[in-house]
Amino acid sequence: MDWLQQLINGISLGSIYALIALGYTMVYGIIKLINFAHGDVFMLGAFIGFFAITRWEMGFIPALIIAMVVCSIIGMIIERVAYKRLRNATRIAALTTAIGVSFLIEYTMIFFRGATPEAYPQVLPQTNINILGANINSQTIFILVVTIILMILLQFIVHKTKIGKAMRAVSHDADAARLMGINVDNTISATFAIGSALAGAAGVIFGSYYTRIDPLMGVLPGLKAFIAAVLGGIGSIPGAMVGGFILGIIETVVSAVGYSLWRDAAAFIILILILILRPAGIFGKNIREKV
Amino acid sequence: MSNPLLKLENIGIQFGGLKAVQNVNMYLNKGELVGLIGPNGAGKTTTFNMLTGVYVPTEGEITFNGQSIKGLKPYQVSHKGISRTFQNIRLFKDLTVLDNVKIANHQLAKHSILSSILRLPTHFKGEATMEKESIEFLKIFELDVYKDELAKNLPYGMQRRLEIARALAAGPKLLLLDEPAAGMNPQETQELMDLIALIRKEFDLTILLIEHDMSLVMGICERIYVLDHGQLIAEGTSEEIRNNPKVIEAYLGEEVVH
Amino acid sequence: MKKSKAFWGYLAFALVIYAVVQGMLASGMLDLYYQNMLITICINVMLAVSLHIVIGVTGQFSIGHAGFMAVGAYISAICTMKLGLPFIVGIILAGIVAAVAGLLVGVPSLRLKGDYLAIATLGFAEIIRIVFLNVDYVGGAAGMVVNHATTWTYAFVGVVITIMVISNFTNSRHGRGCLAIREDEIAADAMGINTTYYKVVAFVIGSLFAGVAGALYAHNFYIIQPTAFNFLKSFEILIYIVLGGLGSLSGSVMAAIFLTAISQYLQAFPETRMIIYSVVLIIVMLYRPTGLMGTKELKDLFKVKNRGGSEA
Numbered sequence: 001m002d003w004l005q006q007l008i009n010g011i012s013l014g015s016i017y018a019l020i021a022l023g024y025t026m027v028y029g030i031i032k033l034i035n036f037a038h039g040d041v042f043m044l045g046a047f048i049g050f051f052a053i054t055r056w057e058m059g060f061i062p063a064l065i066i067a068m069v070v071c072s073i074i075g076m077i078i079e080r081v082a083y084k085r086l087r088n089a090t091r092i093a094a095l096t097t098a099i100g101v102s103f104l105i106e107y108t109m110i111f112f113r114g115a116t117p118e119a120y121p122q123v124l125p126q127t128n129i130n131i132l133g134a135n136i137n138s139q140t141i142f143i144l145v146v147t148i149i150l151m152i153l154l155q156f157i158v159h160k161t162k163i164g165k166a167m168r169a170v171s172h173d174a175d176a177a178r179l180m181g182i183n184v185d186n187t188i189s190a191t192f193a194i195g196s197a198l199a200g201a202a203g204v205i206f207g208s209y210y211t212r213i214d215p216l217m218g219v220l221p222g223l224k225a226f227i228a229a230v231l232g233g234i235g236s237i238p239g240a241m242v243g244g245f246i247l248g249i250i251e252t253v254v255s256a257v258g259y260s261l262w263r264d265a266a267a268f269i270i271l272i273l274i275l276i277l278r279p280a281g282i283f284g285k286n287i288r289e290k291v
Numbered sequence: 292m293s294n295p296l297l298k299l300e301n302i303g304i305q306f307g308g309l310k311a312v313q314n315v316n317m318y319l320n321k322g323e324l325v326g327l328i329g330p331n332g333a334g335k336t337t338t339f340n341m342l343t344g345v346y347v348p349t350e351g352e353i354t355f356n357g358q359s360i361k362g363l364k365p366y367q368v369s370h371k372g373i374s375r376t377f378q379n380i381r382l383f384k385d386l387t388v389l390d391n392v393k394i395a396n397h398q399l400a401k402h403s404i405l406s407s408i409l410r411l412p413t414h415f416k417g418e419a420t421m422e423k424e425s426i427e428f429l430k431i432f433e434l435d436v437y438k439d440e441l442a443k444n445l446p447y448g449m450q451r452r453l454e455i456a457r458a459l460a461a462g463p464k465l466l467l468l469d470e471p472a473a474g475m476n477p478q479e480t481q482e483l484m485d486l487i488a489l490i491r492k493e494f495d496l497t498i499l500l501i502e503h504d505m506s507l508v509m510g511i512c513e514r515i516y517v518l519d520h521g522q523l524i525a526e527g528t529s530e531e532i533r534n535n536p537k538v539i540e541a542y543l544g545e546e547v548v549h
Numbered sequence: 550m551k552k553s554k555a556f557w558g559y560l561a562f563a564l565v566i567y568a569v570v571q572g573m574l575a576s577g578m579l580d581l582y583y584q585n586m587l588i589t590i591c592i593n594v595m596l597a598v599s600l601h602i603v604i605g606v607t608g609q610f611s612i613g614h615a616g617f618m619a620v621g622a623y624i625s626a627i628c629t630m631k632l633g634l635p636f637i638v639g640i641i642l643a644g645i646v647a648a649v650a651g652l653l654v655g656v657p658s659l660r661l662k663g664d665y666l667a668i669a670t671l672g673f674a675e676i677i678r679i680v681f682l683n684v685d686y687v688g689g690a691a692g693m694v695v696n697h698a699t700t701w702t703y704a705f706v707g708v709v710i711t712i713m714v715i716s717n718f719t720n721s722r723h724g725r726g727c728l729a730i731r732e733d734e735i736a737a738d739a740m741g742i743n744t745t746y747y748k749v750v751a752f753v754i755g756s757l758f759a760g761v762a763g764a765l766y767a768h769n770f771y772i773i774q775p776t777a778f779n780f781l782k783s784f785e786i787l788i789y790i791v792l793g794g795l796g797s798l799s800g801s802v803m804a805a806i807f808l809t810a811i812s813q814y815l816q817a818f819p820e821t822r823m824i825i826y827s828v829v830l831i832i833v834m835l836y837r838p839t840g841l842m843g844t845k846e847l848k849d850l851f852k853v854k855n856r857g858g859s860e861a
Contacts (some may be wrong), residue, residue, distance in 0.1 A: 034664050079558070085835050091663040092610050093838035096791050099784060099832040107823035223675075225670070265679040268672040272831070275669045276657050341740055369741035377739075383732035384723075385796075385844055394729040396742035397722050404750065407721030408714050410556055421722060461741050515576060 006256045010051055012140050014248020015147040019202035020225030021240035023195025029171040029235035030191045037078055038043040039222015040105040041196045045071045045203025046213045053121050053188040060123040067204045075196025076189045109215040117214035120207040143205050151241060159233060161188050227271040233284025294357060296497050297465055298344050302351030304341060310326045311337050311519040324491060324498045326508035329518035330541055336378055344368040344376050370398055374463035376454040378405045378470045388434055388453060391442050392425040395460040399453035419546060425460060432456040452483055465497045484511050563709045574701060584701055584857025588769055590809045591704035592762050595711045597789035597805035602715045605796040607751040608731025609659060610667045613674025614759055614786045619778035621647040622767035623687055626695045637725030640764045640785040647760020648753050655752035674783055684777040692774030699769040707765055711758045716798055727751050788830055817860035
């Protein structure tokens with residue numbers, strides 16, 4: 001059952017995209033900024049996890065938690081230092097700054113440790129389980145379970161907690177939320193923290209799944225995750241999850257039928273088709289400009 | 292009655308199930324100055340947006356000069372001879388006053404892109420004509436001395452006048468003014484109304500004027516349409532409108548809410 | 550006429566610069582290192598100015614400019630290396646094909662606005678790059694060997710034509726149409742500007758000159774590879790115009806010259822260069838988001854009042 005194997009591979013890749021895409025979509029929903037540096041937070045997460053496992057000899061779960069905590073702090077710092085002043089700036093200025101932050105993180109990393117990749121250590125049990133004729137790695141299942149737990153946790157935070165309610169209010173109308181006594185700055189910080197923590201987690205998961213990390217590893221998954229967010233409807237949390245899975249599966253299918261060199265092009269073609277045919281994505285709403 | 296210049300037949304528009312405007316029938320004869328009034332949110336600007344191609348009406352028909360203009364893009368509507376101003380001033384803020392007018396004058400010039408890039412004589416001739424005509428328009432509105440100022444640096448009243456000058460430079464047969472006197476004091480308003488009367492004569496214009504404030508249009512408009520909740524509730528001369536019980540109710544009702 | 554005089558003035562100024570540099574090159578005062586630097590500066594100025602017409606003048610945020618440069622580079626290389634055509638034919642075809650690519654990309658994507666347009670152009674540029682990466686005829690990832698043919702004369706004539714065309718376009722009713730779109734698209738539309746048409750025109754002109762710059766680039770570096778035209782390259786071009794001032798032609802020219810010169814000195818330290826680039830960019834965006842020159846041109850700094858006949 002080869003297709004089942006491919007489907008599982010696609011879902012694993014998709015779950016990583018989905019975790020990163022959530023951060024893009026949450027940040028876009030709240031401050032209408034494409035946080036280009038988000039893919040680099042994902043990269044930092046992978047490296048933090050790597051150091052936690054190799055230097056401090058931690059297990060997968062503690063390393064994951066450390067990466068999430070550190071990434072959420074990094075995310076908040078990025079927001080406070082670079083993006084806070086841009087709230088009323090032009091789109092061009094905001095996007096350019098975000099691209100600048102992204103390159104700054106990448107090349108600072110290269111500056112300090114070089115561009116050589118690292119091999120991620122094996123931390124998860126590697127036994128093959130046979131389900132319906134497909135060989136499925138226990139690691140894959142473990143990763144999927146972790147991803148799903150994180151997503152449920154996020155849903156809980158967004159829908160059941162006070163900060164989640166504040167986040168939804170601010171993304172709906174920041175000025176009105178401020179008048180209602182919501183601390184908008186803290187809410188935005190919290191959004192960056194949560195989004196970055198998820199990206200950090202995705203970094204550790206990516207590292208242990210694909211076993212190779214380097215300072216520029218965040219660029220392509222970052223862009224793909226953004227495509228996933230657009231596909232699902234930017235600003236929509238379920239959209240980011242669904243978009244991530246769809247993109248992961250499509251990429252795996254394109255590779256599986258023998259066009260692996262065109263895999264990246266497929267993602268960009270999807271992006272352009274979505275932007276042109278349905279810019280609001282699967283779950284988004286169309287907004288028209290007031291005249 | 293001869294063929295009207297502009298005719299709206301049963302036009303209406305829905306925004307996702309919500310009927311913003313419905314069953315509006317209007318006509319404007321050539322040379323008329325007609326007012327379109329109504330309380331806030333009555334659908335006046337939406338009607339303007341349908342007339343100028345910003346929105347496409349979901350029902351009904353719009354004819355201008357005997358041709359249907361429904362479904363045309365805004366720039367095509369402008370080329371047909373309908374020009375407008377905006378309720379919330381939309382000038383090209385970082386360009387000079389003169390450039391603002393020149394841009395609207397664009398469609399009357401003929402020199403091609405190639406002639407401009409190669410700086411052919413047609414380019415210089417065309418640009419010189421545009422410059423001359425644009426300055427003429429600015430003179431009418433007493434803005435020619437500010438021609439090199441950036442539009443955003445003009446005081447509010449002048450920005451409103453510049454918007455009208457710009458609309459005029461597009462060479463319209465029909466001019467749509469969306470609350471041109473909004474935010475002006477009574478004296479400025481009076482001056483503006485005199486100016487509108489003047490350009491109407493000078494350029495042989497037909498004008499449709501939106502106003503929120505009823506008293507303002509009474510003196511100047513020959514006929515008035517009243518919109519409320521997206522529907523026409525009255526039509527007639529200022530005298531007839533003034534005494535129309537439906538209009539009084541619409542306005543008083545609003546007054547109470549305020 | 551006053552205005553045509555200004556035009557000849559600029560041309561004379563360009564000729565003087567050319568003659569001086571040519572003289573210095575001929576007499577050996579400037580060696581090969583500087584000649585190469587000058588050519589690189591010219592190519593980058595062309596790239597900056599060709600993006601300026603899209604972002605600075607028309608306000609359409611494209612971050613995939615390197616894609617059109619890639620088209621020009623590869624087309625010209627195919628012309629000279631595979632088909633044996635003269636270099637000049639390669640340059641012209643590079644421009645034409647890049648312009649067609651600009652048309653094909655521009656028509657669907659220019660309906661989008663702001664962030665979405667930016668991402669779409671980035672996507673198209675990546676697709677273009679991946680296509681070159683996968684076509685064996687042009688060498689795939691290994692790239693394509695190209696003869697050195699770009700000279701200081703080619704590069705300088707290229708810059709002069711680029712600046713002249715784009716400046717002449719901008720200072721005409723067509724350019725004003727584009728400026729109007731940048732300022733307020735809805736108002737421009739209502740004033741009779743065919744916004745879609747002018748956005749596409751600006752995009753096509755920009756792509757054309759990016760293609761020509763790509764042709765000069767390809768014939769200056771002995772080898773072209775798809776990675777040379779990745780997002781990093783688009784970002785570099787973006788920095789020139791953002792730093793110089795969005796809407797300022799002379800600003801983007803100056804920024805391109807300045808940054809190219811700096812990066813030549815930092816060639817041995819590519820990371821440092823990128824760190825400096827990004828830090829400077831972030832600081833400029835945060836504290837002076839309109840760029841160093843804003844929408845002002847160099848000549849505006851000298852004439853305080855009484856601006857008349859300021860056309861190039």
